[in-house]
Amino acid sequence: MSHGDDALTPLLQVRGLVKNFGTNRVLDGVDLEVRRGEVLVLIGPSGSGKTTVLRCLNALETPEAGVVDFDGGPTIDFAGKVGKSDRAAMRDRSAMVFQHHNLFPHLTVLQNVIEGPVQAHGVPKAEAAARAEALLDRVGLTEKRDAYPSELSGGQQQRVGIVRALALQPDLLLFDEPTSALDPELVGEVLKVLRGLADEGWTMVIVTHELGFAREVADEVLFFDEGVIVERGAPEVLFTAPKKERTRRFLDRLL
Numbered sequence: 355m356s357h358g359d360d361a362l363t364p365l366l367q368v369r370g371l372v373k374n375f376g377t378n379r380v381l382d383g384v385d386l387e388v389r390r391g392e393v394l395v396l397i398g399p400s401g402s403g404k405t406t407v408l409r410c411l412n413a414l415e416t417p418e419a420g421v422v423d424f425d426g427g428p429t430i431d432f433a434g435k436v437g438k439s440d441r442a443a444m445r446d447r448s449a450m451v452f453q454h455h456n457l458f459p460h461l462t463v464l465q466n467v468i469e470g471p472v473q474a475h476g477v478p479k480a481e482a483a484a485r486a487e488a489l490l491d492r493v494g495l496t497e498k499r500d501a502y503p504s505e506l507s508g509g510q511q512q513r514v515g516i517v518r519a520l521a522l523q524p525d526l527l528l529f530d531e532p533t534s535a536l537d538p539e540l541v542g543e544v545l546k547v548l549r550g551l552a553d554e555g556w557t558m559v560i561v562t563h564e565l566g567f568a569r570e571v572a573d574e575v576l577f578f579d580e581g582v583i584v585e586r587g588a589p590e591v592l593f594t595a596p597k598k599e600r601t602r603r604f605l606d607r608l609l
């Protein structure tokens with residue numbers, strides 16, 4: 355496959371992703387594409403495989419089969435042998451923001467943000483710190499740079515988690531239910547940051563139960579059930595006129 359200049363080539367193409375946990379097949383042939391600057395939102399009932407897709411894309415899980423093809427590399431066929439360097443190459447293309455921010459409690463905000471660039475990418479500390487400060491400023495956390503995670507609200511912690519992912523300068527941002535661990539009054543400030551990133555043209559795949567937000571930012575919504583994508587489409591179509599009964603039932607419960 356040709357890579358590089360063709361702006362129409364998706365940043366990421368996934369074909370036939372299969373993942374088992376023991377005898378439980380949790381992904382049963384997932385196909386998706388992410389174009390540059392596009393926001394994909396994954397919805398579906400709990401246990402339908404959404405998180406597992408993200409974890410496979412970030413090389414935190416190894417699928418049994420399927421092809422993950424990043425434009426510019428790597429292209430990995432999981433039916434064959436997959437080495438450590440393949441996984442490292444995948445991880446270089448994306449950064450994940452977790453439901454629970456996973457900040458290091460013994461490091462300050464700034465130290466948390468520069469840890470990845472300095473340790474994993476060998477960025478000089480001063481450069482990483484300058485970049486981190488600019489990012490913290492963007493999410494309104496400049497004054498918190500020397501605070502420890504325990505001194506922050508849940509929403510502030512999650513914003514630091516997002517900055518930490520941005521600091522890695524990935525091509526693709528993966529969000530795993532970034533607001534579901536937050537108190538309701540803190541959800542808005544995190545969604546606002548995500549909206550800003552979408553407006554700036556970041557390429558993102560977001561697992562969320564915030565359907566109003568999905569409707570606003572998604573270019574495409576994928577509805578998962580039992581390890582397959584049951585239906586996909588533009589939010590204005592999928593949310594108002596779903597074609598499949600399973601999608602309709604899911605949306606009826608939530609909307």
Ligand code: ADP
Binds near residue numbers: 401404
């Ligand atoms: P969702 O994100 O849609 O809620 P998940 O991807 O988290 O779904 O989970 C899909 C299925 O895989 C669930 O049945 C879950 O119990 C199972 N699962 C996820 N992670 C593991 C694991 N590490 N070991 C065993 N089963 C797992």
